[in-house]
Amino acid sequence: MNPHYDILIIGNGIIGCMSALKIANLSDKIKVGVIGPKTRYGSASVAAGAMLNVFGEIDYFKSEDNYIQRKLEIGCLAIPKWLEFLESYNLKPSVLVADSTVVYLKPDSTELESGCFSAIKKASLNYKKLTLESSNIDFLRNTMQIGSSADFIELKDEMAISTPSLFSWFDKKFREKKNIDLINAYAENVAPGGSKISITIGDETLYTSKVLLAAGAYSNDVLGDLSSELIPLLFGAGTAMQISLPDKLKDILPPKCVVRSPNRGSTCGIHIVPRENGIYYLGAGNFVTHKPVKGHRLLTIKYLLECFESDFTKKANKSLVEPILGFRPISLDGKPMIGPLGSCPNIFVATGTKRDGLTYSPIIVDDIFKWFNNRDRNKNFIGWEPDRKLISYGDRNLAVQSYVDNKIGGLIEHNTIQHKDIERVERELRNEAKIFYENICLKFNLDDNFGIHPEVLNTF
């Protein structure tokens, strides 16, 4: 007979694994099951460069903007928690691959990119995390192709981890722990039934008192009929690669430091994260869709390599490249989906983390831990429950302007339009947005001033 679990966790990405360990550590008597394919197919956590970035990832900064303030607060709380976690398991030597981040702005950057750079500068200055001169900046001024003409800042404490190393550690640790079962499968359906929830896996049914649903971008698909209560979840196909540089290029990047650009329009810019033995992570594209795409986006790989050549070195063409694909979980309104279901409080959903899930995970896991122990939840994610009403991106005109700016930034960055065409393209994009809005407002019953996140609008 199958055991009855105290908690079954659907999804073996960062949220699932961190939660499993924390809950199982409470007592040997607590029976935890982690369901997910051994390969972690499509996992965002595995595909991520895994920067623990609070400031490097922002697109704008306004002190009166509630969303950006919440985002920065969660990030600032998460960094010490990450350090605590890595130190408590002695994982710093094998998992922590960078201690800080240098952000550079290329001389011919678009308005969007320089706007993001200013926002990063302003926000990190406000939180006293900014350095304008450092040995890493001097290093890059000397080695980068555009080193003498670029602008640089260094963000203290913006670290990076190696998720392949972290997940092999988690898998080993779980095999050693008697109260954690690793279930190498896909959950197919969740059916609540009072204090006993059943989960179907092929021909088998597992029973549990509580469920943590953390299957990343696939989370809504697992819930069957219940999924209609959740706000829709999209797939942000993230394309990146591991790049193995030839020996002569191994000293063009500073050790233990992430080097990145700001957002360049519809992508999170280019970032290079050191891994082991001269291998670097180079990322990342973002293509948001309603269903997962299969196969690698070769144009994105080409674009990232071209950026690397033009910004860093023209001599990278003998490098070995291994493409990576994973799906960022993106909710229809772009905000996280964290909290128990109103109709079944024993099911907690934790997804919609978009580009920040690794950074936020210790704080999300704290919230999950409190829910498991029937204690009051943290205030950090209140209002971002998975079955909430959609949250507006802001006033409609502002949201449309943001959509237009992002698209124009992307088109200029990819040399698809020239400066003289900008006015015409802006007009066309505004008309396009109007048509999208008519369809979406009708479909989701949204009011006239509702604003949609630019990356999400693009999917329509």
Ligand SMILES: Cc1cc2nc3c(=O)[nH]c(=O)nc-3n(C[C@H](O)[C@H](O)[C@H](O)COP(=O)(O)OP(=O)(O)OC[C@H]3O[C@@H](n4cnc5c(N)ncnc54)[C@H](O)[C@@H]3O)c2cc1C
């Ligand atoms: C290219 C890329 C770069 C990124 N860079 C960063 C970064 O630098 N910093 C940062 O903070 N964030 C980054 N992110 C975002 C971050 O990776 C995610 O927000 C976070 O990892 C989500 O973690 P998760 O545990 O919710 O989901 P995932 O890591 O996606 O894990 C979900 C797991 O569930 C499994 N699964 C799917 N269906 C089922 C099912 N039916 N049953 C059981 N299991 C199932 C999947 O195989 C997967 O292993 C990046 C994302 C991508 C794609």
